[in-house]
Every structure is written in structure tokens, then in C-alpha cells.
Amino acid sequence: MRTHTSRCFAIVPAAGSGSRMKSEHPKQYLPLLGEPLIRHTLGVLCASPVIDRVYVVLSVGDQEWDRHDWRPFGDRLVPLFCGGVSRAESVLNGLRAIAEHTAESDWILVHDAARPCLAPWHIETLVHELIHDEVGGILAVPVADTLKREDSTHRIADTVARDGLWQAQTPQMFRYVMLKRALESARHVTDEASAIEAMGLRPRLVRGDPTNLKVTYPLDLHLAEWILQHREGKE
Ligand SMILES: Nc1ccn([C@@H]2O[C@H](COP(=O)(O)OP(=O)(O)OP(=O)(O)O)[C@@H](O)[C@H]2O)c(=O)n1
Numbered sequence: 022m023r024t025h026t027s028r029c030f031a032i033v034p035a036a037g038s039g040s041r042m043k044s045e046h047p048k049q050y051l052p053l054l055g056e057p058l059i060r061h062t063l064g065v066l067c068a069s070p071v072i073d074r075v076y077v078v079l080s081v082g083d084q085e086w087d088r089h090d091w092r093p094f095g096d097r098l099v100p101l102f103c104g105g106v107s108r109a110e111s112v113l114n115g116l117r118a119i120a121e122h123t124a125e126s127d128w129i130l131v132h133d134a135a136r137p138c139l140a141p142w143h144i145e146t147l148v149h150e151l152i153h154d155e156v157g158g159i160l161a162v163p164v165a166d167t168l169k170r171e172d173s174t175h176r177i178a179d180t181v182a183r184d185g186l187w188q189a190q191t192p193q194m195f196r197y198v199m200l201k202r203a204l205e206s207a208r209h210v211t212d213e214a215s216a217i218e219a220m221g222l223r224p225r226l227v228r229g230d231p232t233n234l235k236v237t238y239p240l241d242l243h244l245a246e247w248i249l250q251h252r253e254g255k256e
């Protein structure tokens with residue numbers, strides 16, 4: 022699948038500290054099936070025929086990146102040591118760093134380093150659904166559980182209707198110039214879509230699946246391992 026007029030680039034924010042993981046090392050470098058977690062994420066993105074190049078945004082003082090051999094990915098993978106204090110700032114710094122190599126209309130797929138179970142079909146579905154879209158959009162899954170709002174004593178204040186509610190995932194896919202402008206004016210957002218929404222636009226929801234989980238807490242690492250092991254042979 023080619024986009025003809027516009028190219029697709031991936032930006033992978035990987036400058037977080039993984040505080041909720043409570044481990045000594047940043048979670049992107051924790052071992053997952055014998056490799057650093059981030060290697061699974063980057064491997065899928067670099068192997069995708071719809072993505073032209075993968076930029077990974079690392080913290081300025083990252084000591085770990087150079088300890089691993091990234092040569093198998095060749096020039097499809099480019100590290101940028103320009104992470105910021107928040108995820109949004111890391112993405113924006115990455116966008117600024119690649120300005121000279123990018124056209125305004127190129128598509129940017131932002132994908133968390135911490136989502137190592139990304140599969141080729143997630144990328145292909147997203148790009149297929151959005152390539153002709155005016156705004157862009159995100160992978161997401163409909164909320165499956167009944168939702169409760171707590172009061173100050175951890176008792177249920179009320180039950181929130183789940184109709185129409187989705188959990189946002191990544192990749193999140195927007196045009197280069199639109200995304201840069203959006204993040205420049207909305208710094209305190211937890212995903213790219215929120216910044217686009219703040220400009221009055223309405224990104225598309227593209228249905229993914231729960232296997233594309235974010236490794237946030239220690240248990241997630243075991244879940245990710247199980248998902249990757251049981252997916253073998255499918256790809
Ligand atoms: N300043 C930051 C913070 C986060 N991220 C990246 O954004 C992704 C999603 O963020 P999250 O899961 O919240 O990662 P951490 O910030 O590392 O974790 P925590 O919030 O538990 O500290 C991760 O790949 C993380 O490395 C980043 O590039 N720069």
C-alpha cells in the first residue's frame with residue numbers, strides 16, 4: 022500500500038522514565054523475550070512497507086541506546102536525542118528535529134515505544150482507513166467494562182454510560198504540519214488526538230484490538246510476553 026503523494030514516517034516517543042513500572046531501568050529497555058522491549062516496537066515499524074522511516078525520540082542523556090546493536094535496521098531507523106519533560110514535548114521536539122526531511126503533507130504515525138505488541142495489521146488497518154482522510158485519526162478499542170466514578174472515599178459515586186466510549190491507543194496518524202501546530206498550542210495533552218481536538222477538529226477512531234497494550238505496570242510486561250509468544254506463526 023503506497024500513499025502516492027505523501028510519505029508516512031513514524032515517530033516513537035521513548036524518553037519516559039517508566040515511573041509506574043517501578044524498575045531501576047526505563048521500561049523501554051527492560052527485557053522482553055530476551056530483547057529490549059523497544060526493539061520489538063521498532064522492529065515492527067521498521068519492517069512495515071507503508072512506513073518510510075522510523076524516528077525514535079530518546080532522552081538527551083540516554084545512556085542505554087548505544088549499548089545495543091541497531092545496525093540490522095539500517096538507515097530506516099534514526100535516533101533523535103531530544104526528548105522533553107512530557108510525552109507531548111518529546112513528540113514535538115521530534116517533529117521539529119525532522120523538519121528539513123519532511124513535507125507539510127507527509128503523514129506522521131506517533132507510536133509509544135511502550136507498546137511492543139504492535140502488529141503489522143494494526144499499522145496497515147490504520148493507514149488504509151486514514152490515508153484519504155482530511156484530519157487523520159487513531160487506533161482505539163471500544164470500552165468493554167461497566168464504568169464507575171469514585172467519590173472521595175473510594176465508594177461508587179455513579180455509573181458512567183459506556184456508550185460511545187473508546188480507549189485510545191497508538192499509532193496516532195496526522196499530517197506533519199497539522200500535528201506540529203496542534204502540539205505547539207496544546208502542550209499538556211496525553212495524546213496527539215487531544216491536541217488536534219483542541220483545534221476544533223475531529224479525528225477518526227479506527228478499531229484496533231486489546232493486544233496492542235501499553236506496558237505501564239509490571240504485570241503488563243508478562244501480558245506482553247504472552248501476547249508475543251502466542252502470536253508467533255500468525256505473521
Ligand atoms: N517525557 C516523556 C514521557 C514519556 N515518553 C514516552 O511516551 C510513551 C508513553 O508514555 P508512558 O507510558 O506514560 O511512559 P513513561 O512516562 O515512561 O511512564 P510513567 O508515566 O509511568 O512514568 C512511552 O514510550 C514513553 O517513553 C516520552 O517520550 N517522553
Ligand SMILES: C[C@](O)(CO)[C@H](O)COP(=O)(O)O
Nearest residue numbers: 108133189190191211212235
Ligand atoms: C498515547 C496513549 O498511549 C494513548 O493511550 C497514552 O495516552 C499515553 O500514556 P500516558 O500514560 O497517559 O502518558
